[in-house]
Amino acid sequence: MSMADQAQRWAEKTFGDAELGDERRTARLVAMAAQVARTPAGTVGQVFTEDAERQGAYDFLESGRVGVGAILSAMTGAAAVACAGERRVLVAVDGSSLTLVDRNDSKDFGAIGDYAHGGRGIKVISALAMTEAGVPLGLLHQEWWSRPKDKPKVSEKKKRARPVDEKETQRWIDAINGSVRELRRQAPNTRAWFHIDREGDSTPILLALKATEQDFTVRGNWNRKVEQHLGTLRRKLAYSAQRGSYELKLSGGPKRTARTATMSVCYEPVTLKLRDPETGARVALNVTAILAREISMAPKGEERIDWLLLTTIAANGIKDALAVIDGYTKRWRIEEFHKTWKSGACNVEETQLRSVAAVQRWATVSAAVAVRIERLKYLSRTEPTLAASVELTPLEIRVLTALKRKRRRKNESMPDSATIGDATRWIAELGGYTGKSSGGPPGATVLRRGLERLHIAVEAAVALLGLDDDA
Ligand SMILES: [Mn+2]
Structure with a gap:
């Protein structure tokens, strides 16, 4: 089609700056992305129905000359440009993995899930930027890696003693720092407000978030020590008065009955006592601890909702605390993005590509398309x-x-x-x-x-x- 439809314009904006060493390669990438945006599907064969186009797509995806990093950085740069108009953006960071089929164990995919289960695929952490109202703007970072196929023979003790940069924790830190770098470059006046689920409640990640001097909300996973005489987060909050309450509509799910829960909210400024795992030094981290707890009865056999949030946002009143809770509920959009990307509209786990690099090239284009669909979905609602x-x-x-x-x-x-x-x-x-x-x-x-x-x-x-x- 000669006319520039919206898909073509979007593809130019998203991938037109990719530095692939040859303008024809960038043009091929843009054309490919536009076609995926028009007819999203998991396999190259489903998207490209004309022989020449399909062959061109395979050649591109399997070419050793096409830098995966260049495709990624075009996409993340475009996301940061989209953030430039915002005073502050929510950045949800979350890990996931692409489960890929490798029946004969002939591809270079790594292990995912339990080693005993023998699953194959690639691990990835994504950082999704959204407006404060929760409309997706783009991916500011994606961090990809493969685990070894077989379980490394390392004792638990040795594992813990490894320096942080050899652990997967470092991938989270790289995703956080990469997002900030991208914003500094393209949107220097935009502040990031990171949102991470319980996986973010790890000392190296909290210290990395602090070092960015941006804002964050992390869901607490541990009853950490605090520098007040009551000792721990939970104890401190247990003595704290209820500051407000709200009704929360919960949709039903595999482990949850749909209901309207009455939530009680309390919050306290606290100083977390952390120990830097690298240097052993004690570090004090000032945050607001917010506890949102379901006080109405939960159905039999179900746990009541209990969210402990650690945030840099000061709570000077219940309104501030509720805004933090509301921000955290928007973190869920990265889970929806994962679903659309992996198994929903874009279905990238269906890919038949045979190497990690080819899958990454394809999956990056498809991730951008998944965000575009999620954006339309939330733009029309918001x-x-x-x-x-x-x-x-x-x-x-x-x-x-x-x-x-x-x-x-x-x-x-x-x-x-x-x-x-x-x-x-x-x-x-x-x-x-x-x-x-x-x-x-x-x-x-x-x-x-x-x-x-x-x-x-x-x-x-x-x-x-x-x-x-x-x-
Ligand atoms: Mn997660």
């Missing part, structure tokens, strides 16, 4: 009244509106100009969304399917009617 043109071209809006007009119910009125909320719902409807099955707003899978159908319709409009993008 700022539904923005004009549709923030994410779609005039022609795409025109085709989408025409399709909607044909499908609309008798008494359904059409807006004069579509908002992003309208457009997203119409795209989801093209993808089969009725609002009935989940009861909630459109998710990534219906959006992916809808975007794909919209793309085909736009192509038909161009081919049959000669419409172009200024139409």
